[in-house]
Amino acid sequence: MDIEQSTPHAHRAGGRAAKRAARTARAASMPYITRKIGVYEVLDEEGLALIENNAETILEEIGIDYRDDPEALAVWKAAGASVEGERVRCPRGMCRSLVQATAPRDFIQHARNPARSVPIGGKHTVFAPAYGSPFIRSLDDGRRYATIEDFRNFVKLTYLATSLHHSGGTICEPVDLPVNKRHFDMVYSHMKYSDKPFMGSVTHPERAQDSVEMAKILFGDDYMDPLTGKPKTVIINLINANSPMTWDSTMLGAAKAYARANQACVVTPFILAGAMSPVTVAGTAAQTLAEALSGMAFIQLVAPGAPVVLGSFASSISMQSGAPTFGTPEPALVLFVMAALARRLGVPFRSGGALCGSKIPDAQAAYESANTLLPTCLGGVNFVLHTAGWLEGGLAMGYEKFVMDVDQAGMMHTLLAGVDLSENGQAMDAIREVGPGKHFLGCAHTQANFETAFYRSPIADNNSVEQWEAEGSQDLAQRANASWKKQLAAYEAPPLDPAVDEALQDYMNRRKATFADSKY
Amino acid sequence: MDIEQSTPHAHRAGGRAAKRAARTARAASMPYITRKIGVYEVLDEEGLALIENNAETILEEIGIDYRDDPEALAVWKAAGASVEGERVRCPRGMCRSLVQATAPRDFIQHARNPARSVPIGGKHTVFAPAYGSPFIRSLDDGRRYATIEDFRNFVKLTYLATSLHHSGGTICEPVDLPVNKRHFDMVYSHMKYSDKPFMGSVTHPERAQDSVEMAKILFGDDYMDPLTGKPKTVIINLINANSPMTWDSTMLGAAKAYARANQACVVTPFILAGAMSPVTVAGTAAQTLAEALSGMAFIQLVAPGAPVVLGSFASSISMQSGAPTFGTPEPALVLFVMAALARRLGVPFRSGGALCGSKIPDAQAAYESANTLLPTCLGGVNFVLHTAGWLEGGLAMGYEKFVMDVDQAGMMHTLLAGVDLSENGQAMDAIREVGPGKHFLGCAHTQANFETAFYRSPIADNNSVEQWEAEGSQDLAQRANASWKKQLAAYEAPPLDPAVDEALQDYMNRRKATFADSKY
Secondary structure, rough: OOOOOOOOOOOOOOHHHHHHHHHHHHOOOOEEEEEOOOOOOOOOHHHHHHHHHHHHHHHHHHHHEEOOOOOHHHHHHEEEEEOOOOEEEEEOHHHHHHHHHOOOOOEEEEOOOOOHEEEOOOEEEEOOOOEEOEEEOOOOOOEEEHHHHHHHHOOOHHHHHHOOOOOOOOOOOOOOOOOOOOHHHHHHHHHOOOOOEEEOOOOOOHHHHHHHHHHHHHHHHOOOOOOOOOEOOOOOEEEEEOOOEEEOOOHHHHHHHHOOOOOOOEEEEEEOOOOOOOOOOHHHHHHHHHHHHHHHHHHHHHOOOEEEEEEEEEEEEEOOOOOOEEEOOOHHHHHHHHHHHHHHHHHEEOOOOOOOOOOOOOOHHHHHHHHHHHHHHOOOOOOOOOOOOOOOOEEEEEEEHHHHHHHHHHHHHHHHHHHOOOOOHHHHHHHHOOOOOOOOOOOHHHHHHOOOOOOOOOOOOOOOOOHHEEEEEEEEHHHHHHHHHHHHOOOOOOOHHHHHHHHHHHHHHHHHOOOOOOOO | OOOOOOOOOOOOOHHHHHHHHHHHHHHOOOEEEEOOOOOOOOOOOHHHHHHHHHHHHHHHHHOOEEEEOOHHHHHHHHOOEEEEEOOEEEEOOHHHHHHHHHHHOOOOOOOHHHHEEEEOOOEEEOOOOOOEEEEEEEOOOOEOOOEEEEEEHHHHHHOOOOOOOOOOOOOEEOOOOOOHHHHHHHHHHHHHHHHEEEEEEOOHHHHHHHHHHHHHHHHHHHHHHHOOEEOOOEEEEEEEEEOOOOOHHHHHHHHHHHHHHHOEEOOOOOOOOOOOOOOOOOHHHHHHHHHHHHHHHHHHHHHOOOOEEEEEEEEOOOOOOEEEEOOHHHHHHHHHHHHHHHHHHHOOOOOOOOOOOOOOOOOOHHHHHHHHHHHHHOOOOEEOOOOOOEEHHEEEEHHHHHHHHHHHHHHHHHHHHOOHHHHHHHHHHHHHOOOOOOOOOOOOHHHHHEEEEOOOOOOOOOHHHHHHHHHOOHHHHHHHHHHHHHHHOOOOOOOOOOOHHHHHHHHHHHHHHOOOOOOO
């Protein structure tokens, strides 16, 4: 399952500049994380089995609605489920069996740059930016609607971020473009301004199909896998349930289009617990599992073997105002439980990120984000949407927040690499050389390792208070503001075959001309 | 080991006000955490044994210096260690055997209010505020030297904080008082303005003895335990190693004074990795274990059975400037490793907190603090110093940071309580009642549980952006600023027998009069 990596090792000799270059190259060449530390579990076998049993009860007794999609109901009926109106009830174990029979345990999402292809599942973690915000926040502009220029900026910043492995999807909504045509420009931006893997449109089955057609143009002869005779998986897509226990025709239509093209679906109950699920962790987990099982099983019925990811998005809500709240303990518990349930089922898992409710990149945003991202990593999430930029419960994409979260994602690479127990890692030579009462700064081991010893944040300030004041007493957001501007100024696009570029633009222009702009 | 708790349960009936009162009472009456979720482990048996073996090599081959304390050297010599000059070398396994022979696996630190007594060790976690800052930071004053008034303020705020279980020790340095007399005022403040357990002075053996004498006055007839014939453990104390591999006479003297009075010592190598230990996690862990074993074994030789806690304070440093850095991944890994080593040894463990390098309570402070506190809780730390207030690598105690961290500590209570798998927790009735496509806000299960369903932050803002703007677009630090002022204004001291109060003041005044003020 591992993709071959040619990770250059740091040279012992060659001077500081060479070491720095080697370090940069190494960071840049890490296209995904392979965890070397275990996952954290909050429930034992008995607890997990209880929740699985409750999920089966939901699927059997209560059932799931498939709205406005007669084909879906026919598919379920043919498979042996009970269908009454739009309600589908499945015998215990049916959905689980369908998923386990044909869904891959893990798969590779190919990027146009093969060095950027990512494995989804197993011990791997892939970081993607936030998804879906209609608003932008920056220190310069405050809060305003997002535009396609913002979208391109975030594709570029994500391309430049060595700790993000994936270009994401609807990083922000380009509100300046017609709703029914903006998917062309978003998908094209991912293809043009990055060579990392990306996500397709899910807001209409036709837009999903457009995403697939553009991927065919981008990948050309590489689109079909000669080994399997099927398309390679080159797009991953966010298929949200309309919780509780409902799938709508838009999401079902997009899922069918992608699955039939062997593209991946992240089947995600999107749950604000207390509104769309019970106020408890165990209740939310059972419902999430039932909904996800139902969606993944449906995809396997439509396109056996199509890659699926079990997704879980769960926030708590303020029981006073009904507002979603993030970075609280309950969603972390849901995440740990769902990650374990996905492992038991045998499919990749998506959850978490750097979620927060704060409107601005302040301490609230940071506490909440860290309280989501660390469980994400310790829990063993495979595909992490919303790793960077998320503000205001997902309503706003923040430029400064993005830079701050990218830094945190970088730290997670080091955490997940675990403890080096080699002789160099044990460092007994250093302890022997230095001895009691001396210091380690100048010893041979420190000199040999200091370039790579500790994670280095590019934006944290650890200087003396005097120096920090002399540099303007800036907070983290101000330093992040300078960082993203500098990055955008230095951005260079990865090369793209001009003929491919032209073909993509031709396709978009031709398609856009066939129907009128619309607000829906 | 559990202290009997009379936790009132929330009543199902009785109206919103009664439920709110019950919730407040329950929070106020939780004097410590008993974790219901497992601990996170990063190393397996083989890895932990490797580090233990390296620690024994350090103790045997390299040895530990005991500076300026002939008694300590004599104690070690009599015990069978090799003593050359001030260097003590112990045969493999000697320190470990000494600790395991007589040190308690866990113990109770008694508070003057018995309902506030805390168990140290096992599945328990006790939160104490930050320790040792000479400076204060607030939004009002910026950064300035701390005073005894600040000290009292933080004792009061800690007393009021339902998520902090312990009054701590040198919460900040009262720089306005003479160095050689300020311990009286600090210890007295803990006794007078709080009824939570507290820490004693360690800056001179005589000051340790003063702390013990004042505790005798405070506890009166309750000081001696009739069951054991020994003093109850009523003070816990921070005994830092002078890393690498050195103990100095100040700390040794304080440790001896406390241990002989059956008071607890937190034996803590204080390590900025790269300066006081190797730049690696495994090397830092081996050295920390060796130093801690040496200190704890010495205490067991001096006072067999005296309570000890294995402490670990490890930060990374910036290899450019030498400045300590916090909230980075490497110290989290050290913490996970050391927690496991303490469990294998069979002693309580102290580490972590809400550490950060940021000068101000901004997003840097919050990311770094959360990246320390969450590993602290998942790793299984028993005694958590620095839970609230820490800024600038410990140089400054922040009023706003304190309030923010107290909120985070509250969240950890919920996290560590784990997943409720009762019928009410499973919430299948709610899922049955609501069904597909409806919402859970009004269902019976939600109504019965919403008061206690989710952790409620008193300072996070989850309102709409419009409401947040209407309320002044405040960041978390600004809301925290209003909070600590409101709390201090409403503070009421816990009752203290006037005769005891007078006796404490008599003792202090008498002792203060026996020697001149000094800056050392």
